[in-house]
Amino acid sequence: MAWGFESPLGHFPQKIDRNHGAALVIGIILIMSLNNMASKHNYALPQAAKELLGGALARHGLRGTRHRELIFGSLLARRDHPTAEEVYVRVKAMAPTISLATVYNCLETLVQCGLVRAVNHERDATRYCPNLSEHAHFHDRRTGRIYDIDLPEDVVERLKELLPEGYQTDSLELNFHGQSAAKPKETADASGTPLNFS
Numbered sequence: 051m052a053w054g055f056e057s058p059l060g061h062f063p064q065k066i067d068r069n070h071g072a073a074l075v076i077g078i079i080l081i082m083s084l085n086n087m088a089s090k091h092n093y094a095l096p097q098a099a100k101e102l103l104g105g106a107l108a109r110h111g112l113r114g115t116r117h118r119e120l121i122f123g124s125l126l127a128r129r130d131h132p133t134a135e136e137v138y139v140r141v142k143a144m145a146p147t148i149s150l151a152t153v154y155n156c157l158e159t160l161v162q163c164g165l166v167r168a169v170n171h172e173r174d175a176t177r178y179c180p181n182l183s184e185h186a187h188f189h190d191r192r193t194g195r196i197y198d199i200d201l202p203e204d205v206v207e208r209l210k211e212l213l214p215e216g217y218q219t220d221s222l223e224l225n226f227h228g229q230s231a232a233k234p235k236e237t238a239d240a241s242g243t244p245l246n247f248s
């Protein structure tokens with residue numbers, strides 16, 4: 051399912067004079083711009099993500115809904131660890147009737163299905179991360195932004211070895227708190243691409 055703005059091109063009159071022609075051209079440019087803007091915020095899920103979502107929901111006895119797809123799509127489109135309120139603002143353009151409570155419910159469902167991680171830092175609002183690979187988070191105290199830090203497999207194994215004998219883990223939460231050394235523009239990547247700290 052794709053969400054976008056309906057183009058009203060079909061409503062223009064068929065016969066137009068010169069002035070109306072100019073207005074029509076401006077109108078078309080405006081509509082193209084709007085469609086362009088809409089496509090930048092088009093949270094339609096790629097087929098693979100749709101199947102991933104559908105499979106995870108089905109395993110939990112749930113079904114895919116437009117809102118669940120839209121919210122999962124918004125998280126995948128901008129992997130900047132948004133809060134529920136931020137997700138709400140992003141998806142509202144595509145689903146004007148959606149409520150904040152629905153956004154919270156959908157996010158909770160995605161977390162329960164293992165598709166999204168809830169990230170909590172101190173007293174900050176919960177943030178949401180769709181990165182399913184093993185990773186830690188770096189919390190920049192100055193900007194409040196959160197970045198993914200890849201955790202190599204051997205590092206994860208060594209961390210698990212720290213556990214007392216007989217203890218097993220099924221999840222690992224590792225958070226770094228601090229401040230980025232460089233200016234935000236040099237290190238920040240709102241797309242969620244892991245930072246390289248080597």
Ligand SMILES: [Zn+2]
Pocket residue numbers: 131179180181185186187197198
């Ligand atoms: Zn993350």
